[in-house]
Amino acid sequence: MRKYIFKRVVLAVPTIFGAISLVFFAMQLAPGDPASLFIPPDLPPADAEKLKRQINEKYGFDDPLPVQYGRYVTNLATLDLGDSLREGTRVSSDLKARLPHTLRLGIASLIVSTVFGITLGLISAIFRGTWIDNATMFVALLGVSIPSYWLAFSLILLLSIQVTWLPPSGLGDSPLSWDGVRHLIMPVLVLSLGTAGSLARYTRSAMLDVINRDYVRTARAKGVRERRVLLGHGFRNALVPIVTILGLNFGFVLSGAVIVETVFALPGIGRYLVDGVNGRDFPVVQAAVLVIATGFVFGNLLTDILIAYLDPRIRYE
Numbered sequence: 552m553r554k555y556i557f558k559r560v561v562l563a564v565p566t567i568f569g570a571i572s573l574v575f576f577a578m579q580l581a582p583g584d585p586a587s588l589f590i591p592p593d594l595p596p597a598d599a600e601k602l603k604r605q606i607n608e609k610y611g612f613d614d615p616l617p618v619q620y621g622r623y624v625t626n627l628a629t630l631d632l633g634d635s636l637r638e639g640t641r642v643s644s645d646l647k648a649r650l651p652h653t654l655r656l657g658i659a660s661l662i663v664s665t666v667f668g669i670t671l672g673l674i675s676a677i678f679r680g681t682w683i684d685n686a687t688m689f690v691a692l693l694g695v696s697i698p699s700y701w702l703a704f705s706l707i708l709l710l711s712i713q714v715t716w717l718p719p720s721g722l723g724d725s726p727l728s729w730d731g732v733r734h735l736i737m738p739v740l741v742l743s744l745g746t747a748g749s750l751a752r753y754t755r756s757a758m759l760d761v762i763n764r765d766y767v768r769t770a771r772a773k774g775v776r777e778r779r780v781l782l783g784h785g786f787r788n789a790l791v792p793i794v795t796i797l798g799l800n801f802g803f804v805l806s807g808a809v810i811v812e813t814v815f816a817l818p819g820i821g822r823y824l825v826d827g828v829n830g831r832d833f834p835v836v837q838a839a840v841l842v843i844a845t846g847f848v849f850g851n852l853l854t855d856i857l858i859a860y861l862d863p864r865i866r867y868e
Contacts, residue, residue, distance in 0.1 A: 556852070556856065559852050559855070560852070563845075563848040563849065563852070566844070566848055567841065567844045567845055567848055570840060570841075570844040571627070571837055571840050571841050571844065572620075574836060574837055574840045575620060575623055575833075575837060576620075578831070578833055578836055578837075579616060579619075581831065584603075584612075584831075585610075585612060585636060585831040585832070585833065586603045586606040586607050586610075586612055587603070588636060588637060588830055588831065588832075589602065589606050589636075590602055590603060590606075610636070623837070627841075630643075632646070632834060632837075632838045632841075633834035633838075634834060635827075635832055635834060635835050636830070636831075636832045636833065636834065636835075637826075637830045637832050637835075642834045642835060642838045643838075645823065645835070645838075646820070646823075646838055646839075646842060648818075649818055649819050649820050649822075649823050650819075650820060650842065652722065652812075652817055652818055652819040653805070653808050653812070653819035653820040653821060655735070656735065656738055656739065656742065656808055656811070656812070656817065656819060657742075657801070657804045657805060657808060659735060659739045660738075660739045660742040660743040660746070660804050660807075661743070661746075661797075661800065661801060661804055663739055663740075663743040663747070664742075664743035664744075664746040664747035664750060664800060664804075665747075665750065665797060665800075667743070667747045667751075668691075668746065668747035668748070668749070668750025668751045668754060669750060669751070669754050669793065671687045671690065671691055671747070671751035671754075671755075672687075672691075672750065672751040672752065672753065672754020672755040672757075672758065672793075673754060673755075673758060673781075673786065674687050675687040675688055675691075675751065675754075675755040676754070676755045676758035676759050676762065677758075677781065679759060687751065687755075688751075688752070688755070690748070690751075691747075691748040691749075691751035691752050692748065692752075693748070694744040694745055694747055694748025694749075694751075695745055695748040695749055695752075696748075697744065697745070699741050699742070699744075699745065699807060699810050699811065700810050700814060702740075702741050702744065703737070703738075703741045703810070703811060703814040703815065704814065706737045706740065706741065707719045707720075707737070707814075707815075710737065711737075717733055717734075717736055717737055718730075718733060718734050719815070720734075720814075720815045720816035720817075721734055721815075721816055721817075722734055722817065722818070723735075737815065738811045738812075738815045738817060741811050741814075742804060742807050742808065742811045743804075745803070745807070746800040746803055746804060746807075749796065749800070750793070750796055750797070750800065753792060753793060753796045754789070754793055756792075757789035757791075757792045757793055758781075758785055758786065758789050760789070761785045761786075761788050761789045762781075762785055764788075767780060767785055791858055794854060794857055794858055795854060795858065797854065798850050798851050798853065798854025798855075798857075799851075799854075801846070801847075801850035801854075802846065802847040802850050802851070805820075805843050805846045805847065805850075806843060808820065808821035809821035809822075809824055809825060812825075813825045820839050820842050820843065821839075823835060823839050824836060824839035824840070824843075827839060
């Protein structure tokens with residue numbers, strides 16, 4: 552297992568590097584000029600052109616693309632993420648301040664989606680073919696189908712404007728206070744609904760596959776209580792495909808935070824990425840993608856390790 556983990560960590564480096572390199576070239580092809588961010592709109596054309604040349608020379612925007620890419624790779628190798636073009640702040644400091652907010656939102660959403668998704672899947676499998684099965688799968692399908700941005704604006708309209716139960720945006724006073732929890736309810740609900748729906752469907756499928764196995768029928772024939780048969784024999788052996796989906800959901804939660812943090816004005820990595828894209832802030836976009844890609848890769852690695860722990864028959868080399 553140690554050899555496998557080392558191999559996966561080594562392979563993660565080119566995967567992450569490929570993702571951020573793709574973003575680098577995509578930003579270069581995007582329309583617009585990053586130097587225009589620094590030019591006041593009321594500046595005379597001659598002065599504006601002179602200022603633009605100075606900015607391009609300062610940041611190297613007028614250098615050939617291979618030169619810019621080489622400088623970018625060199626800085627990345629030394630863990631130098633650069634400065635934000637818009638704010639002038641260190642990108643590494645911005646990430647350090649914003650990452651806890653994204654992690655808090657992501658972990659809370661992952662817990663909620665896991666609890667509700669697995670519960671709905673188990674209920675649906677236990678009552679297969681009944682109206683309960685149809686109702687739970689309808690809820691799961693609804694969760695997968697509803698666009699997150701539509702749900703976010705609908706909840707704001709209903710719970711913040713119509714009845715004023717929850718605040719529409721922001722973080723609140725403190726993450727551990729009741730005000731902080733109230734600010735987090737709607738973002739967590741929006742971010743966890745889709746992953747809970749997909750997890751419920753996979754849980755149902757995995758449970759139905761296990762329930763029909765010989766060892767489950769043998770346990771029932773021995774007189775084992777039905778609850779123990781379903782949870783001890785059935786659910787435990789169905790955990791492998793469920794954990795696989797959980798690992799993928801971790802990456803989806805990170806990427807989904809881009810929309811949720813933007814709609815609810817949360818100062819996390821997702822909103823940081825959107826602001827960087829809108830402002831053509833190259834260092835910000837590249838650093839945010841680096842964090843998200845790293846979360847995807849190492850989330851999958853942790854999933855593989857957990858699967859090997861749950862099923863001793865699985866051995867990685």
